[in-house]
Amino acid sequence: MSEHSEHTGHVVPVRTYLLVFFALMAGTALTTAVAYIDLGRWNTVVALAIAFTKMCLVILFFMHVKYATGLTRVVILCGFFWLAIMITLTLSDELTRVWEINPSGWSALLPFASRLL
Amino acid sequence: MSTATAGAHDGPPESGVNYLNASYGIKSWLLTTDHKRIGLLYLVSVTFMFLVGGLAAVVMRLHLVEPQGALLEPETYNKFFTMHGIIMVFFFTIPAVPATLGNFLIPIMIGARDVAFPKLNLLSWYVFIVGAIITLGAILSGGVDTGWTFYPPYSSLYSQSHVAAVAIGVFITGFSSILTGLNFIVTIHKMRAPGMTWFRMPLFIWASYATSLIAVLGTPVVAITIVLLGLERLLHVGIFDPAVGGDPLLFQHMFWFYSHPAVYIMILPPMGVVSELITAFSRKRVFGYSFVAMSSLAIAVISFVVWGHHMFVTGQSIYAGLVFSVLSFMVAIPSAIKIFNWTATLYKGSISYEAPMLYAMGFIGLFTMGGLTGLFLAALATDVHLNGTYFIVAHFHYVMVGGAVIAYLGGIHFWWPKITGRLYPERWARLAALLVFVGFNLTFFPQFLMGYMGMPRRYAVYPAEFQVLNVLSSAGASVLGVGYFIPLIYLIWSLRYGKPAGPNPWGAKGLEWTIASPPPTENFLTPPVVEEAYNYSGTGGSHD
Numbered sequence: 001m002s003e004h005s006e007h008t009g010h011v012v013p014v015r016t017y018l019l020v021f022f023a024l025m026a027g028t029a030l031t032t033a034v035a036y037i038d039l040g041r042w043n044t045v046v047a048l049a050i051a052f053t054k055m056c057l058v059i060l061f062f063m064h065v066k067y068a069t070g071l072t073r074v075v076i077l078c079g080f081f082w083l084a085i086m087i088t089l090t091l092s093d094e095l096t097r098v099w100e101i102n103p104s105g106w107s108a109l110l111p112f113a114s115r116l117l
Numbered sequence: 118m119s120t121a122t123a124g125a126h127d128g129p130p131e132s133g134v135n136y137l138n139a140s141y142g143i144k145s146w147l148l149t150t151d152h153k154r155i156g157l158l159y160l161v162s163v164t165f166m167f168l169v170g171g172l173a174a175v176v177m178r179l180h181l182v183e184p185q186g187a188l189l190e191p192e193t194y195n196k197f198f199t200m201h202g203i204i205m206v207f208f209f210t211i212p213a214v215p216a217t218l219g220n221f222l223i224p225i226m227i228g229a230r231d232v233a234f235p236k237l238n239l240l241s242w243y244v245f246i247v248g249a250i251i252t253l254g255a256i257l258s259g260g261v262d263t264g265w266t267f268y269p270p271y272s273s274l275y276s277q278s279h280v281a282a283v284a285i286g287v288f289i290t291g292f293s294s295i296l297t298g299l300n301f302i303v304t305i306h307k308m309r310a311p312g313m314t315w316f317r318m319p320l321f322i323w324a325s326y327a328t329s330l331i332a333v334l335g336t337p338v339v340a341i342t343i344v345l346l347g348l349e350r351l352l353h354v355g356i357f358d359p360a361v362g363g364d365p366l367l368f369q370h371m372f373w374f375y376s377h378p379a380v381y382i383m384i385l386p387p388m389g390v391v392s393e394l395i396t397a398f399s400r401k402r403v404f405g406y407s408f409v410a411m412s413s414l415a416i417a418v419i420s421f422v423v424w425g426h427h428m429f430v431t432g433q434s435i436y437a438g439l440v441f442s443v444l445s446f447m448v449a450i451p452s453a454i455k456i457f458n459w460t461a462t463l464y465k466g467s468i469s470y471e472a473p474m475l476y477a478m479g480f481i482g483l484f485t486m487g488g489l490t491g492l493f494l495a496a497l498a499t500d501v502h503l504n505g506t507y508f509i510v511a512h513f514h515y516v517m518v519g520g521a522v523i524a525y526l527g528g529i530h531f532w533w534p535k536i537t538g539r540l541y542p543e544r545w546a547r548l549a550a551l552l553v554f555v556g557f558n559l560t561f562f563p564q565f566l567m568g569y570m571g572m573p574r575r576y577a578v579y580p581a582e583f584q585v586l587n588v589l590s591s592a593g594a595s596v597l598g599v600g601y602f603i604p605l606i607y608l609i610w611s612l613r614y615g616k617p618a619g620p621n622p623w624g625a626k627g628l629e630w631t632i633a634s635p636p637p638t639e640n641f642l643t644p645p646v647v648e649e650a651y652n653y654s655g656t657g658g659s660h661d
Contacts, residue, residue: 078334082334086338089422089424090374092436093425093434093437096434096435096436096437097434099436
């Protein structure tokens with residue numbers, strides 16, 4: 001229960017909330033502005049980088065994770081780890097669809113297999 | 118289970134105020150924050166949904182008695198199997214054990230007064246009800262024909278049925294699952310009684326904890342997937358449609374990232390129930406307690422990395438298929454650990470075959486068959502032949518019905534005296550348990566054969582050569598239906614006419630058996646102190 005009281009006991013000054021709010025608004029404005037500039041393949045990267053920064057601000061300040069206990073942080077990291085599992089294994093399909101299947105690839109193993117048998 | 122050494126309250130059921138007679142009236146139920154009453158609200162709700170989903174199954178099995186279909190137009194048949202799947206998966210099997218038995222038992226088993234967030238618990242039930250009403254409303258106003266998996270592009274572009282409304286119903290219900298999972302995780306972390314260390318917890322608690330982790334980590338993904346599907350269907354945003362830059366397989370990846378672990382949301386709590394039943398009716402501590410406990414967590418973790426086995430033949434890269442195949446085989450290991458440990462628990466136990474134990478024994482056999490046929494489907498080559506056939510239908514019904522539903526029935530019978538304070542008629546219960554076992558096998562074993570011989574699932578018509586097996590399956594379904602119906606009657610009967618149960622009719626160990634039946638509203642009049650887990654020594658077991 002001590003963790004709980006520590007967690008709720010921390011008072012964040014209104015000034016911090018306002019600063020974070022304005023930073024989020026600035027991020028939104030920046031995303032919109034960048035959308036008018038063609039950065040080629042970097043379009044998505046820049047947009048996601050801004051979004052990631054905004055997400056971190058929300059998690060750290062609005063969700064009080066900056067002042068939270070280790071257990072809370074571990075829980076949050078687990079969430080991201082699970083997201084990484086989903087993306088990685090989905091990409092294991094997406095990125096290997098273009099790989100060609102060499103027709104002789106598997107049959108090349110046959111001599112070894114027959115020797116084993 | 119664990120032994121309370123101090124402070125627990127014993128007493129005959131009629132001796133005092135309990136959670137059932139503490140207050141009366143519809144308001145006292147609809148506004149309750151008592152975990153036990155909320156468990157009963159869920160019990161009534163999921164039983165109703167089970168009857169609706171079961172009705173759809175009855176109509177389908179009657180239709181399939183004739184090769185050309187006896188009852189329905191093909192379009193209507195599509196809607197019936199979709200309704201059956203959506204209701205049985207999202208509105209019955211996922212909430213069945215956690216929301217009913219879990220709600221009722223988790224706080225009592227760990228020696229707590231209630232769950233960590235009682236109001237959130239009631240909110241979960243209301244969220245579930247809102248999702249169920251929206252889904253049932255959509256079904257009554259025309260239904261949906263996509264199958265419970267909502268695969269695009271059919272669901273996003275072509276289906277003329279109520280996809281959006283049903284998807285909203287499922288989306289909302291998901292939040293009930295998330296909130297319940299969150300509540301259980303915090304409750305198990307924070308509310309355990311003095312002495313209730315992690316490795317003294319009942320195995321049902323370990324299973325519920327693992328299930329809650331899956332619900333919290335997985336359900337948001339299917340919620341987002343459904344939102345994306347809605348965005349594409351209603352606003353034509355290109356997510357899954359290749360014509361506008363989407364990828365239909367992305368839907369399947371995201372959908373199964375939740376929906377495969379959801380299979381373990383359905384089966385892990387019943388596994389926890391079976392652990393309790395086996396130990397109670399063998400009068401013996403569970404063999405390899407920590408392995409059984411840890412295998413629940415292992416199943417929860419591995420369940421998240423196997424989803425691609427649903428996509429071996431849908432266009433997924435063969436290389437990803439190889440990875441998912443290997444990972445899928447791995448999930449058999451913790452499942453087998455459980456089966457072997459339960460079997461080893463029986464060894465030299467003092468076994469008695471009351472109805473809950475009959476269900477538990479049925480579970481072990483049927484889940485083993487469901488699990489082992491899963492290995493056929495995890496193998497890339499055999500899956501090409503079996504995917505999309507009745508073999509799949511038989512496989513997952515052996516897991517979800519032969520496993521989850523049968524263990525749920527066993528659990529309901531086992532804790533019925535605790536929940537209601539009344540005993541059910543044991544002979545009728547044994548008869549029903551046998552009928553369920555026989556009816557289930559007669560329904561679904563022929564489907565393994567049909568599927569192996571190539572009969573595809575989700576078809577309203579079939580070649581005449583499959584008629585004998587289909588008629589057998591439909592005959593089995595009617596036996597199964599009778600097996601479900603008998604307990605419904607005698608359990609309701611027992612509420613009024615059943616003999617008083619007393620605190621511990623089974624001679625079982627665990628905190629819930631140390632308090633009165635039905636329990637007082639506050640569960641424990643003084644906080645219990647827990648010393649040893651599953652202490653069956655000296656109670657008839659010949660070996661501990």
